[in-house]
Amino acid sequence: MSKPRLVLIGNGMAGVRTVEELLKIKPDHYDITIFGAEPHPNYNRILLSPVLAGEMTVQEIVLNELDWYKENNIRLHTGRQIARIDRVKRKVIADDGSEEAYDRLLIATGSTPFILPVPGNDLPGVIGYRDIKDTDEMIEAARLHKHAVVIGGGLLGLEAANGLKLRGMDVTVVHLGPWLLERQLDEVAGRMLQKSLEDKGLKFLLETQTEALIQGESGRVAAVRLKGGMQIPADLVVMAAGIRPNYALAEASGIYCNRGIVVNDTMQTYDPKVAVGECVSHRGIAYGLVAPLFEQAKVAANHLAGYGIGRYTGSVTSTKLKVTGIDLFSAGDYMGGRDTEEIILNDPHGGVYKKLVIKDNKLVGGVMYGDTADGPWYFQLLKDGRDIHDIRDSLIFGQSLVGDVGHAGNSKAAAMADSAEVCGCNGVSKGAIVQAIKARGLFTLDEVKKHTKAASSCGSCAGLVEQILASTIGGAYTPAASDKKPLCACTDHSHDQVRKVIREQRLTSIPQAMSFLEWKTPNGCDKCRPALNYYLISTWPHEARDDPQSRFINERAHANIQKDGTYSVVPRMWGGLTTPNELRAIADAAEKYKVPTVKVTGGQRIDLLGVRKEDLPAMWADLNAAGMVSGHAYGKSIRTVKTCVGAEHCRFGTQKSMTMGVKLEKMLFDMYSPHKVKLAVSGCPRNCAEAGIKDVGVIGVDSGYELYIGGNGGIKTEVAQFLCKVKTDEEVMEYSGAFLQLYREEGWYLERTCHYLERVGLDYVKSKILEDEEGRKAYYFRLLDSLKDARDPWATSREPQAIKQFIPIAVAVDA
Amino acid sequence: MSNWKPVCPLEDIPQLGSRIVRPATGGDIAIFRNAADEVFALHDKCPHKGGPLSQGIVHGKRVTCPLHGWNIGLDDGQAVAPDVGGCRKFAVRVDNGMVMLAV
Numbered sequence: 001m002s003k004p005r006l007v008l009i010g011n012g013m014a015g016v017r018t019v020e021e022l023l024k025i026k027p028d029h030y031d032i033t034i035f036g037a038e039p040h041p042n043y044n045r046i047l048l049s050p051v052l053a054g055e056m057t058v059q060e061i062v063l064n065e066l067d068w069y070k071e072n073n074i075r076l077h078t079g080r081q082i083a084r085i086d087r088v089k090r091k092v093i094a095d096d097g098s099e100e101a102y103d104r105l106l107i108a109t110g111s112t113p114f115i116l117p118v119p120g121n122d123l124p125g126v127i128g129y130r131d132i133k134d135t136d137e138m139i140e141a142a143r144l145h146k147h148a149v150v151i152g153g154g155l156l157g158l159e160a161a162n163g164l165k166l167r168g169m170d171v172t173v174v175h176l177g178p179w180l181l182e183r184q185l186d187e188v189a190g191r192m193l194q195k196s197l198e199d200k201g202l203k204f205l206l207e208t209q210t211e212a213l214i215q216g217e218s219g220r221v222a223a224v225r226l227k228g229g230m231q232i233p234a235d236l237v238v239m240a241a242g243i244r245p246n247y248a249l250a251e252a253s254g255i256y257c258n259r260g261i262v263v264n265d266t267m268q269t270y271d272p273k274v275a276v277g278e279c280v281s282h283r284g285i286a287y288g289l290v291a292p293l294f295e296q297a298k299v300a301a302n303h304l305a306g307y308g309i310g311r312y313t314g315s316v317t318s319t320k321l322k323v324t325g326i327d328l329f330s331a332g333d334y335m336g337g338r339d340t341e342e343i344i345l346n347d348p349h350g351g352v353y354k355k356l357v358i359k360d361n362k363l364v365g366g367v368m369y370g371d372t373a374d375g376p377w378y379f380q381l382l383k384d385g386r387d388i389h390d391i392r393d394s395l396i397f398g399q400s401l402v403g404d405v406g407h408a409g410n411s412k413a414a415a416m417a418d419s420a421e422v423c424g425c426n427g428v429s430k431g432a433i434v435q436a437i438k439a440r441g442l443f444t445l446d447e448v449k450k451h452t453k454a455a456s457s458c459g460s461c462a463g464l465v466e467q468i469l470a471s472t473i474g475g476a477y478t479p480a481a482s483d484k485k486p487l488c489a490c491t492d493h494s495h496d497q498v499r500k501v502i503r504e505q506r507l508t509s510i511p512q513a514m515s516f517l518e519w520k521t522p523n524g525c526d527k528c529r530p531a532l533n534y535y536l537i538s539t540w541p542h543e544a545r546d547d548p549q550s551r552f553i554n555e556r557a558h559a560n561i562q563k564d565g566t567y568s569v570v571p572r573m574w575g576g577l578t579t580p581n582e583l584r585a586i587a588d589a590a591e592k593y594k595v596p597t598v599k600v601t602g603g604q605r606i607d608l609l610g611v612r613k614e615d616l617p618a619m620w621a622d623l624n625a626a627g628m629v630s631g632h633a634y635g636k637s638i639r640t641v642k643t644c645v646g647a648e649h650c651r652f653g654t655q656k657s658m659t660m661g662v663k664l665e666k667m668l669f670d671m672y673s674p675h676k677v678k679l680a681v682s683g684c685p686r687n688c689a690e691a692g693i694k695d696v697g698v699i700g701v702d703s704g705y706e707l708y709i710g711g712n713g714g715i716k717t718e719v720a721q722f723l724c725k726v727k728t729d730e731e732v733m734e735y736s737g738a739f740l741q742l743y744r745e746e747g748w749y750l751e752r753t754c755h756y757l758e759r760v761g762l763d764y765v766k767s768k769i770l771e772d773e774e775g776r777k778a779y780y781f782r783l784l785d786s787l788k789d790a791r792d793p794w795a796t797s798r799e800p801q802a803i804k805q806f807i808p809i810a811v812a813v814d815a
Numbered sequence: 816m817s818n819w820k821p822v823c824p825l826e827d828i829p830q831l832g833s834r835i836v837r838p839a840t841g842g843d844i845a846i847f848r849n850a851a852d853e854v855f856a857l858h859d860k861c862p863h864k865g866g867p868l869s870q871g872i873v874h875g876k877r878v879t880c881p882l883h884g885w886n887i888g889l890d891d892g893q894a895v896a897p898d899v900g901g902c903r904k905f906a907v908r909v910d911n912g913m914v915m916l917a918v
Contacts, residue, residue, distance in 0.1 A: 522850060526872040565865075808835040
């Protein structure tokens, strides 16, 4: 049987992305033909500005080389425009008379620059700004001529003006609006932008209408006449007064159009074909930025593949101007209105302006000029629709990157030199990241991580990398709303969705969960399997069976793997307390198993480093015999409860912090969680146990204890937030236990308490733990219940089936 | 050429897991078993920084190195793009429930 035929009209970013998405989920389903009007393979239109500015070459912005079409058996016809669609006979007819029949038709004809209906608009030297040809023409004009006029002070117009200026032309921007980028910026930011562009040598005429283009003696355009009679010289006129969806072809074939090809949420036209891209009008909106188009492409591909589950419901877009040295960012409803509130930070001399628009305690829009470091973070808050009530006080100051380590304290990507190290784990410079984004056509943080390794280890520089991505590709960049981000590439479901389904459907095994949730891979990957395993055993503690093969090696071997493949062993010392007998047993084990390094850890216990895997079971047996158990120093689990000396000995101590710490650590023994969990108990506010940077910090005061949650002393130093004050040891256990159970039930796998808290907000946690006594007791009960059969993993590892992994199989080799 | 040696019964390797085989001449070999009960054998050394692949998570026909997360194809020993590199593979098969390795 022959394959159904898919014809794509338009060899641009949206159309080709749809084909790529389709090939990803259903390769070889269609016989594919692509028609492109331009003589090039698919290229990154967004990067035409850097080409014009002389920062890149055309070859560098090609996204799909001709080989790609060949490898995927796609017939590509470049330089051929489709003249007509014959819907009755289901075929398309090209301008050279050739025909191609289709079963499904994908229309991605994009848009065309709007050419002002003024006399002289067809003169030589008058162009739109859309494609490689226009760019070449501008470069050529800059070589031969002096005066350029750009009509339109929008994103495209300003990027064109900047590029022409860099190529040595004298550039004037004629703009109808009251300030620049009035569709992206409010007046204050618009004026600041104008000032810095003027400093670069550009000239502006605002609230100015173009009346006619005047022909010179050579036949080429020579001047622009403005309303009011003023005339300015122009050897080149670039029309950048907006784009118009290209839907004439579709309309002529009788497909319903209304300022764009009208499509529904499945990206289908009234004729059940499919259309994507700038040519489309979805719920009355035609998008001109690439990010929404990629979202549309995904949905369209899903339907072409016959899965029929994707829906496109519209996009919130953000904007970044790709003019080197200018930092501006805007998103959502940046103007605000009568029913919104505004928070504004305005420092005209420092060149910084920030405005956040808030409605019903949610961020709905914002403009940033000069300091856009937090743009992606604000945009994420906006897309997530997070309640910002509890962070309102400090919201305008951004997501304080102070305290992040590993990138020399840098928080503003634009200000960094190309040679500056962005990712301290993998030694990746800003220049290398920019180069990879441009040369390999990367659009998402994940792609950048994969290709450059930046932000792929500890992740502390992810914010910086996102900024670099945003400023390199401008409006093409968009973060996925974090609560909808797929868990990994094996599924489209988010962490929240997966957790919900596991609970509601009472799923208790990984194969069951994968089949119910229609996992795309046969048995997941190293990212989703550990997450699923955790979600299953935390949701159904005595029902779901732990799957060791879905745990990272450390949790499988109950020891931390080291760079040379040996392991480290950390026996538990409850509350940081030990005895001569335990120390003797540790010393004996260190000698017996020839441990090369013995180290005191930050969690108040002793680490034996460099143990061979095959020695682990025997070593544990020796330590068990001396009464010691695993310290879980390797797990996404309870690690330690650090304590100070407290009232037992200290002259300042108000509470018995060691006793309290031991009680907490015993309560939480063998507790697995989304990520590691550390506690500390200090006996007085001098806080020698450093409780302020722990997941749960307890500080003794004369009248009881203060509880703090969500602290972190790692990649990002995060001070724990005050939860409440309690009187008794029992209350400390109940409140902190309830909070940890809430985190265990709602946290995403690999999300620390500080990130969980940032996501849901302290108010939410208070409502669950403080304001609802019954609820709190229920969380506490569920924690204790799930830990009732806690066991020392060292002891279980000696069981016959479990011990096999520790024993290498010897094989004789013939000489 | 091939010199097949019995290694262990198939059930001694967990599904989506591995065992280490230590030839008398040294150089650990990782033997993997996937969900479809296919077996694969690779030099137990990641092409990136020498991590023990046998300790990684097995999925599909790949293993993820425990040290820095490179994905290595089980049937060809090659790193999955965009990473580049490879490690030696060995012939391995199952005979009547016994895993046989060519060394």
